[in-house]
Amino acid sequence: MANNYGLSDAELNLIKTQASRRAEMRREFLKQRTNPWKNASEAGYVFDTALQRFLSMKVTQFEYFTVNKRTSLFGFFVIVVPMFTFGTLIWNERTQREQKIRSGELRYKDRLFKLA
Template sequence: VVRKKMGDNQYDVDAKTREKLLERQKFRMNMRQEFLKQLTNPHRVEGGGHIFDQGLQRFQAARVTQYEHFKPNFKTTRKGFFLVLLPITLYGWMMKREREGREHLYRTGQVSYRDRKFKFI
């Protein structure tokens, strides 16, 4: 695959950002070449087309041990409260309120037994 170089007349980024982009492109190309070199090496010991990736290994190890390294702080407490406890509590309160309202209508006779949604018949 032929990669084109960035043109000299690129006006949407400044020189510093352009340097970073070129540096990142060079790094990606070097990593790609290293991957292809390892993949096509006929004398490698490991088989099955598997290439050991250190970055992937670190990522998987971090995911497996995330609970051992968890440190509760204000941010995680707030996130747990707003994403877990608050929705469950609000949903339970809304169900209770709706049910009590329906029960009130039934007990005061505003809804006949024939028109109720849930009957014992």
């Protein structure tokens, strides 16, 4: 019995099919890319429809954006909450350090930011 790397025969055949399809697409792309007469009118690049669809989607994504509960919560928890948390942590740390400096617990030579 041959070593199938712990995969079933169906999975191994699927992987081989995908690899052969990728190799064929790569050969076709290189064939078109290196043909000097085929793409001369297109400024020397191969027109990729999938890439064009992706770029068009990225350009028009704000035209089709709709505000809903999910996007609002995402914006709140990704933008507002981290900014507020970080600001609170910085404010608390500075307040505690200032209190230690004013009460004399922190000597001048032990401070992180000093003039001399």
